[in-house]
């Protein structure tokens with residue numbers, strides 16, 4: 001496959017925010033509110049993968065099994081989907097990006113930042129495991145997601161602890177991490193989010 005030409009994305013040089021947190025930590029919920037206030041483009045790696053599965057492509061069929069096992073899909077697959085979606089959004093004049101659910105392992109972050117551009121900030125929604133399980137079981141009643149069941153939830157929590165917690169440490173060391181206690185109400189969490197985004201965007 002020919003490499004993707006990222007020139008328009010690099011030239012646009014719009015701010016990029018990584019949004020990380022355990023399954024059910026409220027990444028999607030907060031991103032919806034950020035989009036409404038700041039007009040950034042929200043790209044959820046999980047949504048991009050679910051779209052790929054729904055398309056019925058051969059690549060999508062391989063992904064189904066991985067996602068139902070609560071594991072991570074190969075880095076190249078996710079990064080390609082993210083790049084393609086970012087290029088489309090830049091062509092429509094995107095003002096900046098919320099990359100939700102990515103990076104989920106340190107190598108994803110390193111590769112993204114090397115190939116595209118460094119993230120401005122990393123927002124980490126910090127929530128205890130028992131709260132995550134409660135929220136996901138509640139979401140399961142309406143989400144229709146194949147991975148919102150107790151067995152897969154436990155595997156996703158394990159993947160988060162082993163693969164994604166090191167991402168948090170990596171960006172903390174770089175001074176780019178904003179750790180947000182995300183146990184409270186949606187609006188209280190959003191107030192902390194906006195304080196941090198206002199600070200970051202005033203320097204753009």
Ligand SMILES: Nc1ncnc2c1ncn2[C@@H]1O[C@H](COP(=O)(O)OP(=O)(O)O)[C@@H](O)[C@H]1O
Nearest residue numbers: 022023024025026027028029135139184185186
């Ligand atoms: N602050 C919160 N308090 C209680 N429930 C929340 C909060 N934020 C999100 N939820 C609920 O938790 C579930 C997971 O949220 P979601 O935004 O889908 O998380 P993620 O994208 O991180 O998996 C949803 O049912 C959502 O409505």
Ligand SMILES: Nc1ncnc2c1ncn2[C@H]1C[C@H](O)[C@@H](COP(=O)(O)OP(=O)(O)O)O1
Nearest residue numbers: 023024045046070071072073078101102104
């Ligand atoms: N950046 C990434 N790298 C590898 N796999 C990913 C990924 N983003 C999502 N996936 C796969 C594994 C996840 O268990 C599944 C669902 O992702 P998600 O919708 O972001 O989940 P969550 O609601 O737990 O935040 O898709």
Ligand SMILES: [Mg+2]
Nearest residue numbers: 027028044046
């Ligand atoms: Mg989500």
